[in-house]
Amino acid sequence: MKVGYFADGPWSHKALELLVNEVEIAFIVPRFDTQDPVLKQWAEKLKVPYFPVEDVNSKDFIDWAKETEADLFVSMSFNQILKKEIINLPKYGFINCHAGALPFYRGRNPLNWVLINGESHFGITVHYVDEGIDTGDIISQKLYEITNVDDYASLLEKAVIECASLLLNAVSLIKASSVSAIVQSSIHPVGTYFGRRINGDELVDFSWGAQRFFNFVRAITSPGPGARCKGPNGELALLECRLIDSASSYIATEGEVVGKNDDGVVIKVGDSTVLLTKIADVRQQGLGEIKKPTFGIGTRLKGR
Known part of the structure; x- marks a missing residue:
């Protein structure tokens, strides 16, 4: 089977490592804006065309792609x-x-988003592409547990590996003519859709409950931008916090430091408190050194 590969980034690198042992790569099309250099190295190693193209729907590209006689096109972070x-x-x-x-x-x-929503699992799906956004029939799907120690970085690490494995499984099913495609509406008639996160979405709200606050901080920690608020000396990135066992529920000033211990500071949020353990100053060139917060009791942090 000959595969045309449309791809970008670490997800695509791991998947390509597996795919080259099972199929013939006909060509590689990177994202036009980044033109992934690792994929270029792969193309040189495999001796296949590396074709950055601004519009893959153009007549010129489609005419060229026909000539490659690829049997299957694969998108990985395209x-x-x-x-x-x-x-x-x-x-x-x-x-x-x-x-x-x-x-x-x-x-x-x-x-x-799956962390922000407090899900107990995240999924990976390989599906046929149609003209909708992620609406095509499902070829393979698996769920993976999310624990209280998981954050964006740990989910990303798992997903890069598992997405590559599930993609290889789906390609094997296609090669063997063994696909039993599942129409998405048979699972749920509507489903859910999430837009791209933009500047400003990283601001915390100290009126959120402890669970929501905890989920938000771990959802956009490094390699994301980090949850943001204003501290005594400027903007801060909140990179790690913990839920506090048996924390009391009470009304008080939200965003105020109400306690300290060897791991960090206790912050009052909407319904209870959380332990803030890692922060960084936000600088023009990026985040400063990651450190333990040492604010005095009574310090007030300001969110959105």
Whole structure:
């Protein structure tokens, strides 16, 4: 089987390591804005075309892709909207790997959103591409547990590995003509969709309950931007906090430091308190050194 690979970033590198042992790579198309250098090295190693193209739906590209006689197109972290002609071009279709349990968590940043929503599991889905956003029929899907010690970094690490493995499984099913595709509406008639996170979305709200606050901080910690608030000396990134066992529920000033211990400071939030353990100053060139907060009791932090 010959595969045309549309891809970018660490997700695509890990998947390609597995795919090259099972299929013939016909060409590699990177994201046009980043033109991933690791994928370029792979193309040179495999002696296949490396083709950055601004619009894969253009007639010129489609005419060229036809000549490669690829049987299957695979998308792994590719960022262009695909139209009907290119979707239907290869014999076995166009497939994509998505780090969400479709039909839920369609759209952007699913690993961030699944933590923000306090889910107990995250999903990975390999599906056929159609003209909707993550709406095509499902080929393979698996769920993975989320624990209280997981954060964005740990989910990302798991997802890169597991997405590659599930993609390989899906390609094997296609090769063997063994796909039993699942229509997404048979799982749920509506599902959910999440938009891209933008500047300003990182601001915390100290009126949130402890569980929501904890979920938000771990959802966008490094390699994300970090949850943000204003401290005594400027903007802060809140990179780690913990839930406090048996914390009392009471009304008081939200965002105020109400306690300290060897691990950090206790912050009053909407319904209770959380232990803030890692922060960094926000600087023009990025985040400063990660450190334990040492604010005095009575210090007030300000969110959105």
